[in-house]
Amino acid sequence: MPATYLSREKFAVTTKIATLGPAGTFSELAARDFAKRYSSSDIVFFPTLRRTIDALEQGADIVVVPIENIVEGIVSPVVDSFVRKPLQIIAEVAIPVRFSVVMNHSQPQRLFAQFVAQGQCSEWLTQHAPDIVTTASNTEALALLLANNEPAAALIPEHLLDSGNIASQSFAKVVHDVTDFAHNVTRFVALQAAQPLALPNHASVYKSAVVIVDDADHPGLLLEHLQAFAVHQVNLLSLVSRPTGQKFGQYHFFIEFEGHLQHSRVQAALSAIKLRNQVIELGSYTYSSSSSSCS
Numbered sequence: 252m253p254a255t256y257l258s259r260e261k262f263a264v265t266t267k268i269a270t271l272g273p274a275g276t277f278s279e280l281a282a283r284d285f286a287k288r289y290s291s292s293d294i295v296f297f298p299t300l301r302r303t304i305d306a307l308e309q310g311a312d313i314v315v316v317p318i319e320n321i322v323e324g325i326v327s328p329v330v331d332s333f334v335r336k337p338l339q340i341i342a343e344v345a346i347p348v349r350f351s352v353v354m355n356h357s358q359p360q361r362l363f364a365q366f367v368a369q370g371q372c373s374e375w376l377t378q379h380a381p382d383i384v385t386t387a388s389n390t391e392a393l394a395l396l397l398a399n400n401e402p403a404a405a406l407i408p409e410h411l412l413d414s415g416n417i418a419s420q421s422f423a424k425v426v427h428d429v430t431d432f433a434h435n436v437t438r439f440v441a442l443q444a445a446q447p448l449a450l451p452n453h454a455s456v457y458k459s460a461v462v463i464v465d466d467a468d469h470p471g472l473l474l475e476h477l478q479a480f481a482v483h484q485v486n487l488l489s490l491v492s493r494p495t496g497q498k499f500g501q502y503h504f505f506i507e508f509e510g511h512l513q514h515s516r517v518q519a520a521l522s523a524i525k526l527r528n529q530v531i532e533l534g535s536y537t538y539s540s541s542s543s544s545c546s
């Protein structure tokens with residue numbers, strides 16, 4: 252009997268990528284950038300960061316979420332999820348972030364703005380904004396304005412106006428580029444459910460991330476852990492403390508550093524830390540120092 256060959260398409264697996272919506276968010280830009288790695292991918296939108304991350308338990312293969320803004324710092328719902336559930340960071344991408352304000356009336360009574368975006372446009376908002384209504388995403392801010400009959404405004408991604416997605420002339424007034432800093436940029440990570448780590452490729456430069464869990468508080472805890480990285484020549488890239496929510500004075504430490512979790516120097520540093528506290532290993536992924544800044 253002659254062999255039958257199935258067409259390539261039959262084997263094409265579609266990667267389901269979840270991100271913060273509705274469509275048009277900076278998260279969507281990051282997800283599209285990440286999707287280029289796959290021959291076939293679907294982007295699905297979720298209304299909040301927490302529900303986006305929970306999508307990994309509802310059929311999503313990967314989620315793409317913001318982790319740090321260059322001005323506002325860490326995006327806490329994302330970092331806190333690393334303690335809540337077993338996750339693995341597999342990639343990061345930095346996206347330039349610029350905002351405009353659109354109004355349906357020259358004297359708006361309220362302005363819709365996403366919670367992280369507010370801090371990135373604080374100068375303009377302090378001087379000009381009426382009452383601020385906080386939204387879960389930037390495109391939700393626009394959707395609320397479009398559905399509103401009263402005089403209102405929304406802080407929205409500049410690229411929505413640039414791309415012709417919505418016409419500037421459909422608004423009574425547009426104030427372009429209200430971002431505090433010209434070099435504003437947000438770092439996004441791609442996450443999957445935790446699984447065994449791929450071996451490092453010797454030609455690549457890696458960074459890794461861990462959370463040190465505050466499960467055995469003692470004098471000198473942070474000093475000892477920092478010393479372990481120093482002694483084993485592991486270069487730290489960021490360190491953020493997040494409250495455990497149990498009592499004042501208890502913090503988990505989210506730490507990023509250069510190197511792969513399989514590198515011997517990294518393993519030696521983490522072994523020393525694990526003698527005292529639990530360490531959640533979040534993964535190792537390729538990195539170029541330029542990807543962390545807006546060059």
Ligand SMILES: O=C(O)C(=O)C[C@]1(C(=O)O)C=C[C@@H](O)C=C1
Pocket residue numbers: 271275276277278279317320326348365367368387388389390408437
């Ligand atoms: O609402 C969006 O457009 C998002 O993608 C979310 C988000 C964030 O939460 O950090 C992403 C980039 C900017 O820093 C502002 C908002």
